[in-house]
Structure formats: structure tokens, C-alpha cells
Amino acid sequence: MTGTLLATGGAPRTDLVGTLGDWAVRITGLSGWKSGLAYLGAMVVVAALLLAFVALFAGPVTWVERRVAGRMQSRIGPNRVGPHGFLQWLADGLKNLLKEDLVPREADPVLFRLAPYFVWAGMFGTFAVLPFSAAWIAADASIGILYVMAITALVVVGLIMGGWASNSKWSLLGGMRSAAQIVSYEIPTALAILCPVLVAGSLSTQDIIRAQGGWPWQWIAFHDPFCLAALVVFFIASLAEGNRTPFDIPEAESELVSGYNTEYSGFRFLAFLFAEWANLWIMGAVATLAFLGGWQLPGVPADVQAASILLNVAGMAVFVGKTSVLVLVIIHLRWTLPRIRVDQMMNICWKYLVPISFVCLLGAAGWMLVARKLPRAGVAASVALSIAGAALVLSLFVRARWNRLRMGAAAYWKQLT
């Protein structure tokens, strides 16, 4: 990575650290090994920007989730702090900061204190390769997807460390469960995401997006039926990797109090929760970039978009929009599905997701061979698949409306007042 950062070839930079570092070198006139300092400074600046973004995402999304959850249960949700309760996340964060930072007497103090950092670093590290727009990515590493898979594995270390160091049976069980779950589900996640890697021919997150287009039928999700199935597999498996309901058995309240973070309080507890909420963005962003066309604007080539600031902003809006929709779907799923059992979770992983993702991988490879011979048939299939996908989304809303009318909520409400 250092090589790509310091290389000053003819091609224009497409990552933020490189662009900022080049600019700093030009301004300060540093040369030789000292120019490395400029790039180091650029890294710090970009990391601070990303940190601000993560904080401003993870905070408000807790409010969004609670409001959505409230409405789905015919409640209102938090609506007292700020307009429509929007500042609830600030109040919650402040409350957690003011709480006592307790380390249990029988706990392993060093590991106990260290665990949140691992979880947090494993989450935040992925943002280095998550793109926001054509030219806006912290580091366009050539191993992007591999790096995401590798560094999220650090979360397991933190979770099992916290569970072990708490010296509490609930924490330990939660840590063990999360280790078993995340390690198992990494296999279908990786296999499913190999489909877009196969289609795009690159591991770099930006290259995968560049291989797609702005229109839905140019997205990898609708490239062929196998990629669409891979998207579903990836989505389910990344839910499990992020410990989201219905796969939140590591923190199953009914069995384990709160799982691995039972003994945590104050800011350390906040660090766990922060990572969990920020993980929502990672799930949505990886699915967006690998399957749903990323920041591609319809009819705008990627290099044109990279050169213009306005188009970059538009691309970022598209990317953030797609990711937010996926985050809403994740929230929607959480308040729809009940938590599954441990054996069911393992069943789903090993008997369903892993074989299906293998089939998807082989199927996508075979499809590519056929589509190369019959390009028109490939495009026709993509258009048909994207229409089917749109119909599926539409059918959900139609069905929801039908459900609402059937229940006669209006009459019910009238009777109450």
C-alpha cells in the first residue's frame, strides 16, 4: 500500500490520501524521505474526516432505528430531545460518557480494557477502502475486498477477548457464540462476494464499481441470476457477521443478559455499540459497491466523474442513498424477524448459505463464458432481472398497503378516539 501511496506516476490520483499528500508535498516542498511526512499528515487528516463521518452516521442511525422500530410497533419512539427527538443520540452518548467506567474486580483488567479497541479498530479499519465517490476513497488499495474481509476478522478477537476478560459466564458464552458465528459466516460472505470480484476481474473496491454502470441493468446484482442469489447470500451472511437480528444470538437478552458486553459500562460500552452501529454502514456500503453499482451515475463515465467535483458530490449522494436504503432494510429486518436459535444459525450457514454460494460462484463463472459468446442475451437477462427486482420491491409495498387495509387500522383508530 505504501508503494501505491508514494508512487507519482502520470495517472491522476483517485484516492484522498494520495491527492492530499501530493498537494502537501507541492506546498511544503519536502523531498526525499521527508515527503513521507506529508503523506502521514494526509493520512491523519483523512482518518479524522472518516471518523467524523462514522460518528455522524452511527449516532443518528440509532435515532432512525428507534423511530422506525417505534412506528413498526405502533409506537412513536423517542420524540422528546430536539425536533422529533433527533438529538436523542447526543443525549444517549452524553449519558454513557457520564456513567462510571467499571472494571469488575475478578476481570482481567488489561484485556478487559483492550477489547473495545479491537472491535472498534476492526470496524473503523474497513473505512480505509470504502469508497464514497469516484475520486473520494481513503486508499484505493488493489486488495480492497480482501482487506475488508481480513480486517473485520479483528472484531472477533475483540469480542472473544471482552467475553473472556469479563470473567462472567454470560460474557464468555456471548463471546464464544459470536466467534463461532462470525468465523462460520465469513465463508459464505467471502464466497458470495467472489461473484462480483469474478465479474469485475479485480479485488479493488473502486475497480469493482468501475466495472458496473449507472443503470440498474448494469449492476452486478442483475448481471445474472447467480449474482442476484449471491447478493441475497451476502446480505444474510453480513447480517450474521455484524451480529444483527435475526442473528444476534451473541447478545441474546433472553439468555445472556447482553452477551459479551454484559460487564461493560460507560465509554467502553459505548465503543462496542458505536462499532455495532457503524457496522450497519459497512454492511450497506459493501453490498452497494459490490452489487448495486456504487457511486455510478447513469450515463456518466467513471473517469469523467472522478475529474469533476460536482459529479463527485452527485456520486456520493447516489452512494449514500443506496447505502441508506440498505441500512433501512437491515433495520426493517431486525424489527420483523425473531431471533433464531444457535443450531438454526449453524444450519443456515453450513447447509444453505455455503452450498448456495458455491453454486453461485460456479454459475456466475459459467454465465460469463456464455455471455461472452452471446452478449445480447446477457444484456436481455440483466434487464429482465432488474425489472424482476423492481417488481419484488414494489410488491412489498403493495402487499404492505393491502395488509394495512385488511386490518382496518382506520376503523380501529376511530374507535379508540
Added chain:
Amino acid sequence: MTATRQCPARDYLRNIWNALYSTWEGMSVTLSHMYRRPITTQYPDRIAKPVEDRLPERYRGILEAEVDLCTGCQACARDCPIGCIDAEVRADPGSRQRLIHRFSIDIGKCMYCGLCTDACPSGALRHTQLFVASNVDVLNLVIDFVDEPRPVHKARKSEPAPTPAPRGSILAGRLARIAWDRPRDLPGDPRQRPVDIKIAIEGRDRPEAETDLLAEPMLPAAKASPASRAAIARLPRAEPAPADAPPEEAKQDA
């Protein structure tokens, strides 16, 4: 598939279909709630109508005794399973008239069963729709309905039946006279405060002000909690509760 034939591949595919279909169906159900209005009642400050007004007619709130109608039969006190009604009726030695000396209800003990109101022959005892009476001191929850000994009500055929006061009006006047933020300690009160409660309360509050608290008589126009004040203000009031004349006395004179 028939039950006798086992076909693993078909089961496998059916499981996948069931998982996807039931998730879609479940999501449509939860999504349909986004089209509906929440049914939350935002008690106490964001409600279109006060909760007291929305309660059903037969709601069993805090008990209220209209002593003007009380015949002094004490059936309520006998029927109360926990003995929270303290009704004392004695004959006046001179005029041989039966006088109600005390009629107090401990709403801290009351379990709102309604047996006393069933027993009351004249409708003097009834449940109101008030329920806000939170207090710092448990003894403040004893509500007296008689200030001075007064004759019992006697129903006569020659007189028209008296019209009862609006439901809740008497209780509202009584509640307004009870401080919600100060422990009650009337001199000469036969209900002595248990020692441990006394120590706990006075040790926690101002121990140096103990004598002040004990010497100070309970003020008639005392501070009610904001919530109960709001509830009381909405009620139809028979008489305003002046500082020196409780409403019952004024009514008796008239």
C-alpha cells in the same frame, strides 16, 4: 409432497422458498405499520384530552365520601377487606344525635375493589375518576372527609332526595388541601407515625428543621403537585376552597 415419500432435495428447496417467502410476508406486515398512526398516549403533557376525561364511566379511581349523604351506618368500613376506611360515629351525649366524628380513607392502602361503594346505602361513597395523588409522605395519603363532628344524614320521605355533588368535586377540594411535598404531622393526630418511617424521613431531609415541621400546622391551601393541580383545575368545583374555610363547612352553613 406426500407424507410417506421422503425427498430431501424437495425439502431443501422448499425450506429456501419458505424462508424467503415468510421474510417477504413478514416485512410487508411490519411495513404496513408505517402507513398507520401510532396509538401511543403521550401522558401527561401531550394529550388532546385529559386522561381523567377519557376514562370509562365505571373506572374505579380514588374514593370520595360525600358526608352530607352519609347515614353513618359504617357498612363501608365493615366491608373493606383491608380496613382502609376509618369511620367513627358516636352519639352526642346531650342531644342523643349521632355525629360523624371522623371519616377518613387511607388511599395508600385502598385496593380499589369497590366493595365499600356497593355497600353504601345512600351513595355517599363512590369512586371518582381521579388517580393522581402522589406524595412524599405515606400519611398524606389519608384523606379526611370530616373536619368537625357533624350529624348523620337521615332520609325522610317528606323531603326530596338530595342531589349529590358533582363526582370528584369533594375529593378535589380535599386533595388540594394536602401538601404533596411535606410530611404530615398534625398535633394530636391519633394515627402516630411509625418510628422507623419517622427516622428515615427526618434523617434524610432536614433534621434541624424537625421541630419546625412538627410545630407547623398543616396549611389548608397547600401546594399540590403540578399534575394533580392540573387534574383538579379541570374538575367542576362545588365551592372554591378558601384558606380558612373548607368547602364542607361552607356548604353546611348554607
